[in-house]
Amino acid sequence: MFQLKPGRLPSISVKNILFITRPEVELMDCIADNLHSEESQGHSASKEYQLIFVSRRSAVCEQRLKDKGVYGTLTSIDELPVDFFPLDSDVISMELDNVFKDLYVDNEISSLHQIAHGLTSLQSLYGIFPNVVGKGRHARNVFELMTRMRRDIGVDCDPPHVSVVRHSHDH
Template sequence: ALVWDNDLTGPFGLIAEYSLLKEHEVEKMFPLQTSGLPPSNVQNIIFIARPRLKLMDLIAQNLLQEEQKGGFRKEYHIIFVPRKSLLCEKRLKDLGVYGTLANIEEFSLSLIPFDYDLMSMEMDNSFK
């Protein structure tokens, strides 16, 4: 299952449509929210998020809620877009959920193709 930072669903939708993700065995996709994750029987849950402290709080809240539910063992992963943040990793440690994560990775998303000759530069702090 993929759990998306709401601000990343649009840019990722330009790269990989839902049908393509389904073809690659992505069973479920959920938005990252305070209400937690809907019940599911997936083994791997991958959070895809920007490196923001408020998002780390949400991820930690979701992880703690999942652990309280019990059930079969799940593996949790985080992919930071566009880069990892030591401050975010520290926040996850402080919230007591860092050890429950099997993988912490990063995905550099800086250019998104709209067409064969048109790209979108996704750099928040550029040209401001």
């Protein structure tokens, strides 16, 4: 296993190269640089390159790979849904580093889908949450996404009791 960085890949004799990465555009530039380097050395014909996004695929990242001319070099592109990371015996976290910036600076709400997906997965393992308490419009959006996801997979149950607290500064 090697750290993802621009330039040449380490010289190893393998048939398959697997990139495992978060869906971040800057990392696609590193992958493109690696693949261009492999092509210039004549290695690309003898190897298969695969990409796995943790936790979800990203159309923006895939477009970046197309723009860089390496999308077709990849044999497969998949996702590995890892929603929660254990921090202690009774604490789990989604570890979404940029969610505040995404929501409040960039007005980008795609992380809400990831949050809803993670919580829905948790419910599929341990049952529907009997009470949901949230604060603000993003909490409401996550709850609505979770409800839609449950309905889409055909979960038939009583909906949880919901409390969403709104403040005047919350739009």
